[in-house]
Amino acid sequence: MIEEIRNKFMNVFSKAKEKLGDEMSTWNKVFQFEISGLEPFYIELKGGEANIVEGKAPNALATLSMDLDVLNQILDLQLDPMVAFMRGKMRITGNVMETVHLRKIFQVVKED
16 A cells, blocks of 8 residues: 555656746655554655655654545645645644645646
8 A cells, every 4th residue: 555655756746846837846744644544654755756664654744644545646736735734624733834845746736
């Protein structure tokens, strides 16, 4: 299951990178994900690259918790992450403001 998530995210990320380019090269962020029924994983955004790692990040800026169905809707660009958060479908602990970078990745791709 983590491979499917990785593939979906990397697909969206590569499209966002085409649009955001240099802006993403300055990001150095780590976000922890807690998905019901899955092992924890985190996404590292650093130097214009993304990496999904299984386990718990020692230095995550924020933790995003949700059901697998909600995550898939976000990855498939069917649900805006901010809408998921506002409707209580996703919980964010830690530095909520930093998650704007994750939302931006999905937002610029969805604009196509």
